[in-house]
Amino acid sequence: MSYVFQFSTVWRELDHLLLGAWLTLRLSALAMALGLAVGIAGAQVKASSSRILRGVVQGYVEAIRNTPFLVQLLLIYLGLPSLGLRLTPDQAALVAMVVNLGAYATEIVRAGIEAVPKGQIEAGRSLGLKPWHIFRFVVLMPALRTVFPALGSQFILVMLASSVVSVISAEELTAVADTIIARNFRSFEFYFVITGIYLAMSLGFQALFAAIDHALFARWADRA
Amino acid sequence: MIREFSLGEVWFLVLALRWTILLTLVAFFGGAIGGLAVAVLRVAKSSALRGAATVYIKVLQGTPLLMQLYLVYFGASLLGLATNAWVAAALALTLYASAFLGEIWRGCIQAIPRVQWEGAQALALGHFLQLRLVILPQALRIAIPPTVGFLVQLLKGTSLASIIGFTELTRAAQMVNNATFRPFATYALVAVLYFVLCWPLSMSSRHLERRLDREGMAAPRVGTVAANT
Numbered sequence: 136m137s138y139v140f141q142f143s144t145v146w147r148e149l150d151h152l153l154l155g156a157w158l159t160l161r162l163s164a165l166a167m168a169l170g171l172a173v174g175i176a177g178a179q180v181k182a183s184s185s186r187i188l189r190g191v192v193q194g195y196v197e198a199i200r201n202t203p204f205l206v207q208l209l210l211i212y213l214g215l216p217s218l219g220l221r222l223t224p225d226q227a228a229l230v231a232m233v234v235n236l237g238a239y240a241t242e243i244v245r246a247g248i249e250a251v252p253k254g255q256i257e258a259g260r261s262l263g264l265k266p267w268h269i270f271r272f273v274v275l276m277p278a279l280r281t282v283f284p285a286l287g288s289q290f291i292l293v294m295l296a297s298s299v300v301s302v303i304s305a306e307e308l309t310a311v312a313d314t315i316i317a318r319n320f321r322s323f324e325f326y327f328v329i330t331g332i333y334l335a336m337s338l339g340f341q342a343l344f345a346a347i348d349h350a351l352f353a354r355w356a357d358r359a
Numbered sequence: 360m361i362r363e364f365s366l367g368e369v370w371f372l373v374l375a376l377r378w379t380i381l382l383t384l385v386a387f388f389g390g391a392i393g394g395l396a397v398a399v400l401r402v403a404k405s406s407a408l409r410g411a412a413t414v415y416i417k418v419l420q421g422t423p424l425l426m427q428l429y430l431v432y433f434g435a436s437l438l439g440l441a442t443n444a445w446v447a448a449a450l451a452l453t454l455y456a457s458a459f460l461g462e463i464w465r466g467c468i469q470a471i472p473r474v475q476w477e478g479a480q481a482l483a484l485g486h487f488l489q490l491r492l493v494i495l496p497q498a499l500r501i502a503i504p505p506t507v508g509f510l511v512q513l514l515k516g517t518s519l520a521s522i523i524g525f526t527e528l529t530r531a532a533q534m535v536n537n538a539t540f541r542p543f544a545t546y547a548l549v550a551v552l553y554f555v556l557c558w559p560l561s562m563s564s565r566h567l568e569r570r571l572d573r574e575g576m577a578a579p580r581v582g583t584v585a586a587n588t
Binding site for chain 1: 437550
C-alpha cells in the first residue's frame with residue numbers, strides 16, 4: 136500500500152468544517168421545529184371528524200414513509216420548477232427535511248394523543264376549560280411527554296439524513312467537505328473526520344434531549 | 360438532442376428496479392448474518408464483548424449512511440481493492456443493516472421472560488444452547504414485524520448508492536432526466552416505483568405487529584428504529 140494518510144490537511148481546514156457543522160446544526164434545528172409543528176397539525180387533523188381530511192393526511196404520511204428521502208429531495212428541487220416553483224438549494228433542503236420529518240412526527244404525535252385517556256378530556260370540559268386550552272394542556276402536553284423519546288430519535292435521524300442534501304449543494308457539513316475535497320482530493324481523510332463530527336453531534340443531541348426531557352417532564356413521574 | 364419521455368424510459372426505470380431489489384436482498388442477508396452476531400454479542404456474558412457490540416451499534420446508528428458509503432468506497436480504494444460501486448454499496452449497506460438488525464433483535468431477545476433462561480438452565484444447557492434452543496426460537500416470532508419494518512428502511516437506503524455511482528433506480532432516474540429533461544415526470548415515477556415496493560412491506564409489518572399485540576405478545580418498541588433515510 137503506497138497511500139500516505141494526510142490528516143494535517145484536515146486540521147488546516149478545520150475552521151471550515153466547524154462552520155459546516157454549525158450550518159448542519161442550524162438547518163437541522165429549523166427542520167426539527169417546523170417538522171414538529173407539521174406533525175402536531177397532522178396529528179390534530181387525524182383526530183378530527185372529517186374523513187376527507189384524515190384521508191389526505193394519511194396519504195401524505197404513507198407517501199413520505201414509503202419513498203426515499205433522496206427522491207423526495209430531488210423531486211422538490213428538480214421537479215417543482217416545472218410546476219412553476221423554483222427553490223434555492225438551501226430552501227429545497229429545508230422544505231424536503233420538514234416534509235419528511237412532518238410525516239414521521241404526525242404518526243408519533245398521533246400515537247401520543249391516542250394514549251391520552253378520554254376521561255381526562257371530559258374532566259377538562261367539566262372544569263369549563265375552553266377547547267383550545269383542553270387541547271393544549273390536557274391533550275397535547277401529556278401526549279408530547281409520552282412520545283418525547285421517540286420524537287428525539289426521529290430528530291436525530293433527520294439530522295443524519297441532512298448529509299444527503301449535499302447532492303444538491305445545499306450548505307451544510309457534507310457539502311463543505313465536498314468542496315474542499317474537490318480541491319485537494321483527500322476524500323477519505325475528510326469524510327473520516329466529518330463522520331466523527333456527525334457522531335459527536337448525534338451524541339450531543341441525545342444528551343440534550345435527555346436533559347430537556349428531564350427538565351420539562353420530570354415533574355410528571357408517571358410516564359406511560 | 361432531447362429525448363422524449365416515452366414508454367422506453369418508463370421501461371428503463373422499471374428494469375432498474377432489479378438492481379435496487381438485488382442490492383436490498385444482498386444487504387439484508389449479509390446484515391442478517393452480521394446482525395445475529397451483533398445481537399448475540401450484545402447479550403454475551405463477557406462485558407468486553409457486550410461493550411464492543413454496543414460501540415459498533417452506536418457508531419453505525421449515530422453517523423449518516425452516506426458517510427458509511429463514502430468511507431467504504433474510498434477506503435477500499437486506499438487499501439488497493441478495486442473501487443467497485445456495487446461491492447462498496449453492498450458492503451456498506453451490510454454493515455449498516457447488521458447494526459440496526461442487531462439492535463432490533465437484542466430487544467427481542469431481552470423481551471423473552473427471564474424464567475425462560477432459568478428453565479433452560481435447569482435443563483443443564485450452557486449459555487449458547489440456552490440461547491439457541493430456547494430463547495432465539497421464541498424471539499424470532501416477535502422479531503418479524505420490526506425486521507420487515509427495517510427492510511423498508513434498507514430498501515429506501517439503497518437509493519444513496521446512486522451517489523457513489525451504482526446504477527440502481529435513483530441513478531437510472533438521473534440518466535433519464537439528463538436525456539429527457541423531464542425531472543418532475545421522472546422523479547414522480549421513481550417515487551411511485553419505490554412506493555409500490557415499500558408500501559406492501561410496511562402494511563404487512565403493521566399487520567403482523569397488530570396480530571402479535573392481540574395475542575398479548577407485544578413486540579418491543581425500538582425507538583431508534585423509527586425508520587428514515
